[in-house]
Amino acid sequence: MTGELSPIDKAKFVAAKRAVDFVEDGMRVGLGTGSTAAWMVRCLGEMVRDDGLKIRGVPTSTRTAALAREVGIEVISLDEARWLDLTIDGADEFDGDLNLIKGGGGALLQEKIVATASDQMIVIADVGKEVETLGAFPLPIEVIPFGWQTTKALVEEMLISMDVLGRNVTLRMNGDAPFVTDEGNHILDLHLNRIGNARQLSMVLNQVPGVVENGLFIDICDVVVVGYGDGRVETRDINEGTVQTDRLDFVESENLFADLDD
Incomplete structure (x- = not known):
């Protein structure tokens, strides 16, 4: 009640x-x-x-x-x-x-x-949930299971050139196994702390092979x-x-x- x-x-x-x-x-x-x-x-x-x-x-x-x-x-x-x-x-x-x-x-x-x-x-x-600048909440990206570690490495490399404060990327887990979405994919959580240019980051993330979609809604x-x-x-x-x-x-x-x- x-x-x-x-x-x-x-x-x-x-x-x-x-x-x-x-x-x-x-x-x-x-x-x-x-x-x-x-x-x-x-x-x-x-x-x-x-x-x-x-x-x-x-x-x-x-x-x-x-x-x-x-x-x-x-x-x-x-x-x-x-x-x-x-x-x-x-x-x-x-x-x-x-x-x-x-x-x-x-x-x-x-x-x-x-x-x-x-x-x-x-x-x-x-x-x-209101923030001045996005990024304190980890940014999720959905990736296909095949080669997800390669996708993770490519994302980490890409983040070096982005306007973000952190670049730690983790695989979301469900207990001892990777979390699986309704579409059978995995989630990588990007711990960025602050996103300086969300529009640019969204576009670049979706160009990485293996990334299905990202959690930025612009x-x-x-x-x-x-x-x-x-x-x-x-x-x-x-x-x-x-x-x-x-x-x-x-x-x-x-x-x-x-x-x-x-």
Whole structure:
């Protein structure tokens, strides 16, 4: 129940709750992956159940698909949808230009494909995800398993000429084995500390053989909804240049939220 949430979970919840106001009946909606996006999926499920909202959701991971079905959202593939009205997703970091680092949950490839196939991308985040310059959060890149050590070496060599503070690259693990994405790939995490030119880095990374995609989302996000632990919500629209502040009151919720597993 929302009354039992920590301040950071309250911030995630109010951001998600505010963002679903953008969803209208009949829309095709991209459903993001991660702890904040899970709140959003639950909120949409509540609207489907209680308000009769009719939408079709395109999940960005198998776990989001499972959660969407659990809460009663009709799930379709991106190929079936072809194009989306909007995507709502979280972020690991965002800056003042609404550029993002995503992929902490390992779903960056599907997330980027779905986001770019949408008329609008809305990012939901707690205020702690806002940064002046991207890079404190490790930048994930998805790489194919074949020759991943060679790919890692090529990335490390490439980073020497980039405007970054750190160049440590690690293979993401799942226990004793490499983490495997929904597409059967691995994730390399780039510990850069600060990224001076995110646009340049994104383009150069995707030229490295073996790299499938990187977690820099440049000029993709249109709106960020920022949640605070006291219930305040700030909606920033990069295209309109507007900032709107609201406050959501916490009420005791039914078990739709009680069993949320982040």
